[in-house]
Amino acid sequence: MSLLETIPSVFLKNGLEIKLKEIHSAPLISSWIWYRVGSRDEIPGKHGISHWVEHMQFKGTEKTSSDDMEKSVARTGGVWNAFTYLDWTTYFETMPADKIDLGLELEADRMVNTTYDEKEVESERTVVISERQGRENSPGFWLSEALHNAAFRIHPYNHVIIGDQVDLETIQKNDLNRHYKTYYTPNNAVIAIAGDFDKDQMLKRITDLYQDIPSGDDPPRVNRPENPQRGEHKLTVEGPGETVLGDVAYHTPSASEPDFFPLLILDSILSGPQGLNMFGGGGISNKTSRLYKKMVEDMEVVVDIHGGLPATIDPYLYTINFILHPDSTTEDALKILDDEIQRLQDTPPPVDELKRAVKQTQALFAYGGESITNQAFWMGFSEMFASYNWVTSYLDNIAVVTPDDVQRVAQGYLQPKNRIVGIYHPHKKGNNNQ
Amino acid sequence: MTKQDFSTLKINSLPGPDDITRIKLKNGITFLFRPNMNSMATSIGGYVQAGSIYDPQDKLGLADFTTSTLMRGTRTQSFQKIFDSLESIGASLGIGCGSHTAGFGGKALAEDLPTLLKMLADVLMNPIFPEKDVERVRSQLLTGLDLRAQDTNDMAMLEFEKFLYKDHPYQNPSDGYIETIKAIRVKDLAAFHKKHFGPKDMTLVVVGPFEPESVISLAEEYLGSWLNEDQADAMQVPDMPHPKTSIQKHHVIDEKSQTDLVVGTIGPSRNWEGYYSALLGNSVLGQFGMMGRIGESVRKEAGLAYYAYSALSASIGPGQWMVSAGVAPENLDKALDLIKTELRKFVDQPVSNEELRDVQSNYVGKLPLSLESNAGVASALLTMEQHQLGLEYLQNYEKMIRGITPESILEAARAYLDPDRLVISSAGPKP
Numbered sequence: 039m040s041l042l043e044t045i046p047s048v049f050l051k052n053g054l055e056i057k058l059k060e061i062h063s064a065p066l067i068s069s070w071i072w073y074r075v076g077s078r079d080e081i082p083g084k085h086g087i088s089h090w091v092e093h094m095q096f097k098g099t100e101k102t103s104s105d106d107m108e109k110s111v112a113r114t115g116g117v118w119n120a121f122t123y124l125d126w127t128t129y130f131e132t133m134p135a136d137k138i139d140l141g142l143e144l145e146a147d148r149m150v151n152t153t154y155d156e157k158e159v160e161s162e163r164t165v166v167i168s169e170r171q172g173r174e175n176s177p178g179f180w181l182s183e184a185l186h187n188a189a190f191r192i193h194p195y196n197h198v199i200i201g202d203q204v205d206l207e208t209i210q211k212n213d214l215n216r217h218y219k220t221y222y223t224p225n226n227a228v229i230a231i232a233g234d235f236d237k238d239q240m241l242k243r244i245t246d247l248y249q250d251i252p253s254g255d256d257p258p259r260v261n262r263p264e265n266p267q268r269g270e271h272k273l274t275v276e277g278p279g280e281t282v283l284g285d286v287a288y289h290t291p292s293a294s295e296p297d298f299f300p301l302l303i304l305d306s307i308l309s310g311p312q313g314l315n316m317f318g319g320g321g322i323s324n325k326t327s328r329l330y331k332k333m334v335e336d337m338e339v340v341v342d343i344h345g346g347l348p349a350t351i352d353p354y355l356y357t358i359n360f361i362l363h364p365d366s367t368t369e370d371a372l373k374i375l376d377d378e379i380q381r382l383q384d385t386p387p388p389v390d391e392l393k394r395a396v397k398q399t400q401a402l403f404a405y406g407g408e409s410i411t412n413q414a415f416w417m418g419f420s421e422m423f424a425s426y427n428w429v430t431s432y433l434d435n436i437a438v439v440t441p442d443d444v445q446r447v448a449q450g451y452l453q454p455k456n457r458i459v460g461i462y463h464p465h466k467k468g469n470n471n472q
Numbered sequence: 473m474t475k476q477d478f479s480t481l482k483i484n485s486l487p488g489p490d491d492i493t494r495i496k497l498k499n500g501i502t503f504l505f506r507p508n509m510n511s512m513a514t515s516i517g518g519y520v521q522a523g524s525i526y527d528p529q530d531k532l533g534l535a536d537f538t539t540s541t542l543m544r545g546t547r548t549q550s551f552q553k554i555f556d557s558l559e560s561i562g563a564s565l566g567i568g569c570g571s572h573t574a575g576f577g578g579k580a581l582a583e584d585l586p587t588l589l590k591m592l593a594d595v596l597m598n599p600i601f602p603e604k605d606v607e608r609v610r611s612q613l614l615t616g617l618d619l620r621a622q623d624t625n626d627m628a629m630l631e632f633e634k635f636l637y638k639d640h641p642y643q644n645p646s647d648g649y650i651e652t653i654k655a656i657r658v659k660d661l662a663a664f665h666k667k668h669f670g671p672k673d674m675t676l677v678v679v680g681p682f683e684p685e686s687v688i689s690l691a692e693e694y695l696g697s698w699l700n701e702d703q704a705d706a707m708q709v710p711d712m713p714h715p716k717t718s719i720q721k722h723h724v725i726d727e728k729s730q731t732d733l734v735v736g737t738i739g740p741s742r743n744w745e746g747y748y749s750a751l752l753g754n755s756v757l758g759q760f761g762m763m764g765r766i767g768e769s770v771r772k773e774a775g776l777a778y779y780a781y782s783a784l785s786a787s788i789g790p791g792q793w794m795v796s797a798g799v800a801p802e803n804l805d806k807a808l809d810l811i812k813t814e815l816r817k818f819v820d821q822p823v824s825n826e827e828l829r830d831v832q833s834n835y836v837g838k839l840p841l842s843l844e845s846n847a848g849v850a851s852a853l854l855t856m857e858q859h860q861l862g863l864e865y866l867q868n869y870e871k872m873i874r875g876i877t878p879e880s881i882l883e884a885a886r887a888y889l890d891p892d893r894l895v896i897s898s899a900g901p902k903p
Binding site for chain 2: 063064065066067096104105108114115116132133134136139162163165167170171174177239240277278280310321322323325326331335341361394397399401402404407410
């Protein structure tokens with residue numbers, strides 16, 4: 039089967055969506071289950087609950103204790119983990135093919151049977167708070183948090199996934215359990231499995247494991263579209279250190295909108311290529327991207343710069359992050375950034391620059407395709423905000439972008455009134471011993 | 473329900489003497505290749521004997537500075553040209569500095585292997601260290617050091633190594649200090665390159681969809697003619713005695729929410745006869761499942777930390793065996809007590825048969841996963857070469873792992889871990 043072949047979904051009667059891809063290059067299978075719930079489904083007072091529920095999914099069920107879960111997976115040499123994002127939460131196991139049944143049983147079990155023990159909830163409360171405090175040690179975290187608050191007044195993308203300390207201190211067992219029961223249902227989930235198996239045999243096994251789990255009510259999704267921004271937002275965050283950091287974020291459309299692909303090319307041209315690989319594959323450096331060339335190399339106003347355009351259900355952000363050069367000022371850096379953006383708005387990029395972005399994307403797919411885990415990831419990930427066709431047609435959609443398209447989206451989205459500029463200013467109170 | 477076995481591939485074709493090519497190029501470079509006909513891409517890796525142990529005391533960070541500047545320009549190519557060639561074909565190439573070696577790694581679509589090897593050869597053999605580029609890299613390194621000074625994890629580790637390896641070449645951070653980076657001149661970089669970069673004791677690995685002959689011929693073409701008569705011999709590092717008593721040090725970084733803690737001592741080198749016993753023992757101690765016994769105690773039972781694990785770092789010289797955790801400042805002593813309790817238990821009693829079986833299965837099972845990608849295979853071949861483990865290493869691996877006993881683990885633990893002789897380093901707000 040080729041790397042990017044269409045994979046039809048199969049649906050069980052309870053609404054569970056299943057995508058299976060046979061890959062027989064190594065005796066491994068990677069199994070993922072995706073739930074349509076993330077930090078955007080949280081109301082004030084409960085910020086961080088989706089991520090905390092993800093933690094609780096490792097606390098055991100009536101049938102299998104937490105200890106047995108961890109050990110049974112680890113004994114196989116397999117890896118497993120979970121991630122909570124803005125729009126989704128996912129769990130995966132990649133294991134030797136003859137052991138994957140353990141992972142399949144485990145996921146079916148914890149879709150409905152996770153126990154919410156008071157003691158476990160309290161012990162996990164301090165673990166989640168510790169996770170947040172670990173992130174707080176990084177200046178970039180404070181900046182990102184402030185930037186999201188400023189970017190989204192209405193839409194729930196306005197808070198960080200880990201949640202607010204005050205909510206992490208007050209969320210209760212019943213809140214967690216309610217969240218779990220609401221969103222962890224077969225009709226709100228997608229299973230994506232890739233690796234060394236026979237498709238019919240695997241489908242039968244998944245059907246056996248899940249068909250008796252009743253579907254739930256369609257879970258609510260918060261639908262509060264953000265109003266267009268009316269003017270540039272600027273913010274500063276102060277903290278210890280010596281280094282000034284900058285985040286410049288532009289409101290951009292959702293991944294399923296046609297403008298998303300020209301914006302991906304724009305990102306590639308301005309700040310370097312980004313791939314869809316979550317596991318291995320590595321990246322391609324961005325030393326010849328326009329912003330790196332101009333801001334790091336020619337003008338020396340920043341020491342590093344990157345960009346990112348995440349794929350999301352609702353309109354989100356294209357963010358450019360930089361580390362200011364110690365001899366420069368944020369005003370100089372922002373002026374040069376604006377000049378580069380203006381250049382793209384004034385003149386469409388040469389065709390060669392677009393061709394290069396296509397070749398880079400091809401390479402990133404080839405690298406990512408070496409990993410079965412990545413291939414399974416792609417199938418479920420794309421279903422969360424569009425469909426797997428979004429991945430299989432990704433290269434084609436990139437290839438048809440024209441220079442005029444890139445110019446048009448630069449003109450349309452990269453406007454000061456549509457952005458938030460966040461600067462981290464060190465106040466130099468910290469101990470700066472080397 | 474009955475358990476299912478889905479696997480269709482019953483034969484596990486681990487890399488071995490049958491499919492690994494290992495030769496010496498005409499200038500002595502050790503070259504290893506393993507085909508992967510399923511892949512559309514290629515990975516390369518390798519090292520030269522030019523790590524931070526060769527840094528002069530007043531110019532710490534010199535090896536790192538040199539490797540960071542190799543790709544800033546060669547006799548025939550500017551920085552822009554180098555990266556334009558790589559990025560326009562979606563390839564990547566990076567060079568980094570370790571304690572003994574400068575390591576390199578790269579990726580490209582299979583058709584671009586010649587471009588990648590040619591570029592590697594050029595940046596290794598012909599760097600010119602342009603003044604302007606050197607200053608640019610210096611700014612980046614100095615900013616990196618500013619960021620390091622604010623990173624509780626980095627600073628706890630830096631202080632840990634400073635005390636653990638007192639008066640040993642490993643005591644110095646490979647990225648140096650602000651004053652030593654400022655003291656390095658262009659001529660220092662060129663001299664370091666001349667003295668330490670060369671084919672002697674160099675290793676190059678390629679993995680990808682090729683026939684061995686074609687890859688050997690490319691390696692010979694681009695790297696086989698490299699000679700450097702001035703290249704110094706690889707340096708041997710001395711052993712390091714264990715700390716005589718426990719040493720505790722807290723590095724204050726104000727306004728942080730969390731304190732990072734590193735507790736440990738000298739560990740075995742990679743070629744120590746009891747290495748695998750130590751490795752499996754360490755897994756029981758702080759790796760297996762949710763971070764082993766340490767994770768069970770510090771995270772699961774006490775809820776004190778998001779991360780708490782043990783690690784064994786073993787290479788050519790004396791290694792380190794340590795436990796690391798991120799805790800709220802007020803819980804530092806509590807976490808430390810729990811960690812010491814676990815260490816004491818670990819050296820008092822052998823691990824149970826069940827614990828041993830668990831970690832043995834884990835280590836045997838995860839091998840195929842680590843070899844899934846070209847980069848994974850390249851990394852395994854480099855380890856095999858660097859530590860002279862032999863081409864049969866991966867195929868003998870399971871037997872080696874199954875041969876470990878609770879007693880041999882206890883022996884390894886007692887040879888290195890003493891809960892009363894630890895280096896304890898933390899970084900975070902004032903306690």
